[in-house]
Amino acid sequence: MKKLLASIGIVAAAGILLTACTGTGQENAGTVDKKTDLTYAVVTHSGPGDAFWDRVKSGAEQAGKDYGAKINYNSDPDPAKQSQLIDNAVAQKVDGIVVSMANPDGVEASVKKAVAAGIPVVTINSGIERSKEFGAITHVGQSETVAGEEVGKKLKEEGWKNALCVIQEAGNVGLEERCKATASTFGGTLANLQVDGTNDADVKATIKSKLQADPTIDGVLTLGGQYAIDAVGAVDESGSKAKVATFDLSEDVVSNIESGKIVFAVDQQPYVQGFLGVTALYLKSINGNDIGGGQPVYSGPAFVTKENAAQVAKFAKQGTR
Amino acid sequence: MSTEAPAAAPQTPTASAVPLIEARDIGKRYGSVRALGGVSTVVKAGEVTCVLGDNGAGKSTFIKILAGSHQQSDGELLIDGTPTHFSSPRAALDAGIATVYQDLAVVPLMPVWRNFFLGSEPTTGAGPFRKLDVKQMKATTFTELDNMGIRLRDVDQPIGTLSGGERQCVAIARAVYFGARVLILDEPTAALGVKQSGVVLRYIARARDRGLGVVFITHNPHHAYPIGDRFMLLQRGESLGTFPKSEISLEELTGMMAGGAELETLAHELARSGGSAAEVARELRAEVDALPTDTASAQSPAESPAAAAASAEPDAR
Amino acid sequence: MTTTDLVTVANRRSLDRSRLKRLFTRPEIGALVAAIAVLVFFSVYTGQFFSLPGAGVWLESASTFGIMAVAVALLMIGGEFDLSSGVMTGFTALIVGVLTTHYGLNIWVAVVIALIVALGVGALNGYLVMKTGLPSFIVTLGTFFVLAGIDLALTKVITGQVSIQGMTQVPLYDSIQPVFGSSVEIGGGNFYVSVLWWVAVTVVATWVLLRTRAGNWIFAVGGAQTAARQIGVPVLKTKIGLFMTTAGAGWLVGMISLFRTSTVQANTGVGQEFIYIICAVVGGCLLTGGFGSAIGAALGALIYGMTFQGITFAQWDTNWLRTFLGAMLLGAVFLNHWVRIRAGGGSR
Numbered sequence: 001m002k003k004l005l006a007s008i009g010i011v012a013a014a015g016i017l018l019t020a021c022t023g024t025g026q027e028n029a030g031t032v033d034k035k036t037d038l039t040y041a042v043v044t045h046s047g048p049g050d051a052f053w054d055r056v057k058s059g060a061e062q063a064g065k066d067y068g069a070k071i072n073y074n075s076d077p078d079p080a081k082q083s084q085l086i087d088n089a090v091a092q093k094v095d096g097i098v099v100s101m102a103n104p105d106g107v108e109a110s111v112k113k114a115v116a117a118g119i120p121v122v123t124i125n126s127g128i129e130r131s132k133e134f135g136a137i138t139h140v141g142q143s144e145t146v147a148g149e150e151v152g153k154k155l156k157e158e159g160w161k162n163a164l165c166v167i168q169e170a171g172n173v174g175l176e177e178r179c180k181a182t183a184s185t186f187g188g189t190l191a192n193l194q195v196d197g198t199n200d201a202d203v204k205a206t207i208k209s210k211l212q213a214d215p216t217i218d219g220v221l222t223l224g225g226q227y228a229i230d231a232v233g234a235v236d237e238s239g240s241k242a243k244v245a246t247f248d249l250s251e252d253v254v255s256n257i258e259s260g261k262i263v264f265a266v267d268q269q270p271y272v273q274g275f276l277g278v279t280a281l282y283l284k285s286i287n288g289n290d291i292g293g294g295q296p297v298y299s300g301p302a303f304v305t306k307e308n309a310a311q312v313a314k315f316a317k318q319g320t321r
Numbered sequence: 322m323s324t325e326a327p328a329a330a331p332q333t334p335t336a337s338a339v340p341l342i343e344a345r346d347i348g349k350r351y352g353s354v355r356a357l358g359g360v361s362t363v364v365k366a367g368e369v370t371c372v373l374g375d376n377g378a379g380k381s382t383f384i385k386i387l388a389g390s391h392q393q394s395d396g397e398l399l400i401d402g403t404p405t406h407f408s409s410p411r412a413a414l415d416a417g418i419a420t421v422y423q424d425l426a427v428v429p430l431m432p433v434w435r436n437f438f439l440g441s442e443p444t445t446g447a448g449p450f451r452k453l454d455v456k457q458m459k460a461t462t463f464t465e466l467d468n469m470g471i472r473l474r475d476v477d478q479p480i481g482t483l484s485g486g487e488r489q490c491v492a493i494a495r496a497v498y499f500g501a502r503v504l505i506l507d508e509p510t511a512a513l514g515v516k517q518s519g520v521v522l523r524y525i526a527r528a529r530d531r532g533l534g535v536v537f538i539t540h541n542p543h544h545a546y547p548i549g550d551r552f553m554l555l556q557r558g559e560s561l562g563t564f565p566k567s568e569i570s571l572e573e574l575t576g577m578m579a580g581g582a583e584l585e586t587l588a589h590e591l592a593r594s595g596g597s598a599a600e601v602a603r604e605l606r607a608e609v610d611a612l613p614t615d616t617a618s619a620q621s622p623a624e625s626p627a628a629a630a631a632s633a634e635p636d637a638r
Numbered sequence: 639m640t641t642t643d644l645v646t647v648a649n650r651r652s653l654d655r656s657r658l659k660r661l662f663t664r665p666e667i668g669a670l671v672a673a674i675a676v677l678v679f680f681s682v683y684t685g686q687f688f689s690l691p692g693a694g695v696w697l698e699s700a701s702t703f704g705i706m707a708v709a710v711a712l713l714m715i716g717g718e719f720d721l722s723s724g725v726m727t728g729f730t731a732l733i734v735g736v737l738t739t740h741y742g743l744n745i746w747v748a749v750v751i752a753l754i755v756a757l758g759v760g761a762l763n764g765y766l767v768m769k770t771g772l773p774s775f776i777v778t779l780g781t782f783f784v785l786a787g788i789d790l791a792l793t794k795v796i797t798g799q800v801s802i803q804g805m806t807q808v809p810l811y812d813s814i815q816p817v818f819g820s821s822v823e824i825g826g827g828n829f830y831v832s833v834l835w836w837v838a839v840t841v842v843a844t845w846v847l848l849r850t851r852a853g854n855w856i857f858a859v860g861g862a863q864t865a866a867r868q869i870g871v872p873v874l875k876t877k878i879g880l881f882m883t884t885a886g887a888g889w890l891v892g893m894i895s896l897f898r899t900s901t902v903q904a905n906t907g908v909g910q911e912f913i914y915i916i917c918a919v920v921g922g923c924l925l926t927g928g929f930g931s932a933i934g935a936a937l938g939a940l941i942y943g944m945t946f947q948g949i950t951f952a953q954w955d956t957n958w959l960r961t962f963l964g965a966m967l968l969g970a971v972f973l974n975h976w977v978r979i980r981a982g983g984g985s986r
Contacts, residue, residue: 039953048960072953078906079899084699087828088950091691103801105901113828170790171800171905194790390868411870426868428861430928431854439858440870442851452849 038069038096040281041089042274044125045082045102046075047169047198051226052248052270056125058320059274060098067282069095077169079106086110089119096120096281098274099136101127102174108134122280124273126174128296137284138292140276142268142300144174147247148181150301151266155219155245158263161188163219163242164210168197168227175223178247182221190221200230207234211242219243225250225265232261249304251316257309267312268300271320339402340365341503341534342387342418348395349382357382358395360560362553364503364534369525370563371545372538373578374555380538383555384505387536388420389413419501421492423508429481433473434462436480437495461498469494469524486517493524497531504528505536510544522548542574554578665922666934668974672920673937673944675973676966680948687951690827697829700943701836702727702891704936706910707917708836708843709887711935714918715847716880717860717927718767718774721911722759722781726888728906729785730756731896732793735802745810753889759785760885764878782911790904801903805896818890819897832894836936839887843932856880861928917942920971941970 042060046053057073064071072094074085079102087110089097097114101107104127114121115135123131123139131139155163163186165179176192183190193210195203211217211234220231220242228246235242246253249267256262276297283289291297304312315321340363348358357379364370374380385391386398389407397404400416407413413420420426427436435458443454462476469490473483480488489509496504506525510518525548529535539545545552552569554561554577561577681688687696706723713720730752737748763781767774794800805811821830847853855876858866867873888907896902921938923930945966949959 070953072950072956074950074956079901079903080702080895081699083899084695084947085950087698088695088947091689091695091827092686092951103899103901103903105803105805106899106903108900109898169905170786170908171903173799173801173903176800388868410868414870420868422865422868426862426865428858428865428928430861431857435854435857439854439866442854444851452845453851453854455849 038285039094040064040069040071040096040098040278041094042071042073042098042277043082043085043089044075044100045077047077051250052224055270055320056274059271060278063275063278063282069278069282071278079103083107083110086114090114090117094119095285096122098122098124098277098281100125101130102172104130120281120284122277124277131296132294137280137290139296140273140280140299141296142298144177145181147266147268147301148178149185152182152185154264155182155221156185156187158243160219160243162216163188163190163221164193164207164217165190166193166195166207166220166222166227166231168195168203168224170194178223197224197227200226203227204230204234207231208238211235211238211240215240217242219245222246224248225253228253228262228265229256232256249316249321254304254309254313254316257304257306258313260306265304267302267304267321269302269321272299341401343399344396345399346396347386347393347398349386349391350394355558357558362563364536366502366534367529367532368550369529369535369537369548371549371552372536372555373540373542373545373552373574375540375578378555379558380555381507384420384507384536384538387413387418387505417500417502418505419496419499419503420505421496421507421509423511427480427488427492430479432477433480433483433491434459434476437462437491441499465494465498466491484517485513486520489521490524493528497528497533501533503534503536507538510539510541518544540578542571542578546571546574665929665931666937668977669921669934669937669941671977672970672973673941676941676944676948676970680944680951684948684951687948690825692951694827694829696944696947697833699947700940701830701832702894703913703917703942704836704939705839705887705891706914707921707935707939708839708932709884710914711918711921711923711930711932712843712847712856713880713884714923714927715860715930716856716877717863718877718880719778719915720763720881720884721775721778722763722785723884723888723914724907724910725782725785725789726756726759726885726907727892727895727910728789728902728904728908730889730892731902731906732789732802732904734896735805735902736793736796738808739802739804740797745808745814749814749893752892753886756885756889757882760882761878764881768874768877786908793904802901805900815897818893830898832898835890835894840932840936847932852876852879857928913942916967920967920974922974
């Protein structure tokens with residue numbers, strides 16, 4: 001039995017050691033000052049290692065730092081697991097929850113439960129249509145429909161006729177919606193192309209083979225910054241004349257816009273979503289404010305073109321745009 | 322020395338008129354390849370029929386036909402006088418023919434009692450609540466093995482921890498318990514040392530005395546001769562004939578085994594040339610005599626370290 | 639099976655006489671000790687982990703993994719893998735979703751149809767594995783990709799979307815939802831019915847494994863398939879039954895997930911199959927078959943669920959989540975292994 005206890009001790013010690021390395025332990029637990037004791041959970045539907053969501057996280061964490069609040073960022077693309085993460089936050093009795101709702105039905109029960117438990121909820125990014133119904137204070141994000149329609153119009157202006165819409169995550173409702181909304185105002189043909197977003201080499205190869213198979217394709221629309229870079233590579237290698245445009249930004253996307261390889265990017269400004277999401281909760285905590293007045297707060301779309309790319313480049317470099 | 326007619330078996334007065342198994346000119350082809358041909362023999366209650374042959378002589382093909390794993394393509398297989406083709410091992414089992422394979426058909430990680438009843442588990446209760454009769458299974462396993470002279474400390478131990486001889490005996494005890502009339506033993510002594518082989522031979526005798534017909538497959542005439550009532554020799558898929566014990570001596574049997582005749586010719590040739598070659602010839606002759614015993618005492622890979630470790634423990638009797 | 643396995647098992651069994659010692663030779667004992675260690679660690683380290691609200695969260699998280707892990711453990715004891723088990727959870731839920739929201743079929747009928755289709759796919763898996771003699775790893779990898787493709791393509795073609803929406807508006811939804819997706823509140827914690835399913839599946843699987851003929855056959859076909867066949871065990875029937883069980887468990891988890899969230903996405907369950915295998919192995923199953931336990935697999939899932947949610951409770955930087963998860967699981971497996979060796983050799 002002694003040995004069992006000893007081994008438990010070993011596991012415990014190992015865990016503590018690991019935490020010590022991250023430097024995010026609970027050193028501030030037990031402080032009296034209410035303002036520095038706030039904890040907010042940010043639960044998104046991101047998969048691991050996604051550049052866009054890293055900006056949301058940065059924004060949320062910056063806000064947390066500025067306001068002296070602790071931010072717990074968690075994510076899972078599976079709605080059932082995302083629900084569990086929300087339940088988890090409720091069980092921890094956090095002071096507020098920021099949640100992105102790619103599949104509102106999937107997290108409905110958990111969000112409503114959080115609201116019922118008296119925890120303020122702000123929705124960000126997706127789920128704008130259901131945010132109010134679920135009892136969230138407000139929604140910070142862009143309407144995928146509005147953004148998609150704007151992109152469609154812009155592509156039409158650019159003179160695209162036969163384009164690809166590259167979907168990097170099978171089954172992501174938001175992405176499907178972007179393509180659909182773009183197609184609605186585009187006028188030309190917009191064919192969806194499924195790729196495996198966790199494997200950039202594969203994304204590039206898939207786009208390349210599609211371009212080679214159909215030389216009439218004159219444009220590639222990607223739905224994430226990193227995939228625009230894959231598309232640029234694929235266009236180069238296939239010798240196709242197709243142009244590239246994309247949703248969402250990254251440092252590389254901006255430099256490609258400057259050099260003319262990407263026509264434009266539509267930026268929904270993820271940093272804003274994370275920052276404003278936490279801000280809305282903070283205002284609720286310290287002053288009981290409900291911002292937005294029952295309406296969503298739009299974080300975009302902001303178009304980045306050759307004209308304004310230079311000024312965006314600086315922030316993209318920091319990983320905040 | 323002549324092949325035995327089915328009628329000539331006067332040394333066993335208890336044998337019934339109809340043999341349990343009679344093979345008439347049985348053969349097996351795989352496509353155009355002839356694996357076995359012209360095999361005729363009988364198996365009678367209370368007698369041991371030995372099948373002798375070197376590796377690749379066709380012994381395993383023959384027993385697979387008897388055990389129902391394969392079907393003969395030529396000749397007739399008579400069970401209790403009725404021509405039969407077994408469709409599956411199950412069909413052979415149902416006809417009372419139980420086979421103890423070289424790998425013993427035991428599952429090493431499973432407890433002895435589960436192995437003992439594997440495939441024929443007794444149950445109690447009805448419908449969805451039908452469950453294994455664990456108590457009876459354990460008790461029966463213990464008693465049956467005890468009858469065979471194996472006293473296990475714990476029938477719950479994995480069978481892989483028993484010694485090779487003990488596992489062999491569990492397999493035999495299992496076949497006897499489940500009402501086998503014919504017991505086919507595939508090389509039961511091949512992986513065993515001298516002492517363990519003796520133990521197994523005793524169990525074969527015990528099974529025979531209970532009135533079972535035994536088919537004992539081996540390449541060792543020294544193991545076969547003391548216990549066998551008749552001997553069938555196989556060489557390269559052909560039968561060399563079946564001989565009652567009265568018509569064949571151990572020396573003749575050994576000589577006919579495993580290319581023994583060819584080795585002898587070679588020994589003669591070498592002896593004539595004299596000198597160092599005569600030395601080789603003497604060794605060769607010694608080898609001819611000792612050949613099966615040597616192979617028998619060699620440890621086969623089947624004897625795992627664990628089993629060896631287990632057999633190092635004080636013997637269970 | 640390797641010699642080492644046998645030696646380990648042999649050591650564990652040797653010279654054990656007392657009841658306590660015998661308890662320590664069970665395959666799940668290591669997992670039990672590891673589960674207690676994880677529970678104690680997070681309970682001490684975080685405030686809310688060891689509370690009713692906290693337990694509700696990690697039990698729910700463990701439950702769906704647990705149901706699958708138990709079925710997968712049976713299959714692994716029987717010597718096979720099923721890589722299509724993860725995608726099966728999404729596949730069955732999508733069948734129900736499409737049939738009800740798009741074709742307006744009665745929801746109870748749709749749920750039964752999904753079960754029948756799942757069992758059919760399971761039987762096909764088993765039949766292909768047994769008839770071709772190919773490793774189940776390859777055959778079920780094929781089924782996995784086929785199903786994943788169908789999930790995406792058919793859902794999109796039929797509904798024009800990649801996820802099922804509007805399930806709650808389906809007639810009779812409220813009559814079936816409680817069966818799979820309801821929860822009760824106890825002391826501020828939400829306990830989902832999936833936890834009961836998990837316990838029930840574990841109990842039934844343990845009963846089957848240890849006290850029925852089928853259980854004997856499962857151990858036999860996994861431990862020594864040729865021997866089992868020679869002795870008259872219906873190998874084909876047993877293995878096909880096992881694949882059908884895994885598929886059936888996939889259906890159950892699919893329903894739980896569907897009625898818990900009232901939606902299902904085309905990519906649901908993809909990649910989960912390895913977690914089930916991991917839980918079964920943490921719970922004491924040998925990758926080579928013939929040895930393991932259902933309770934162990936359930937405990938393996940509990941360890942996974944507690945660790946997964948515990949890391950969130952501990953508020954560690956979740957960029958490191960997978961690293962923590964991996965380290966904790968390794969720790970649990972080492973502890974498990976250590977206990978098994980200790981328990982076996984302790985009497986020497």
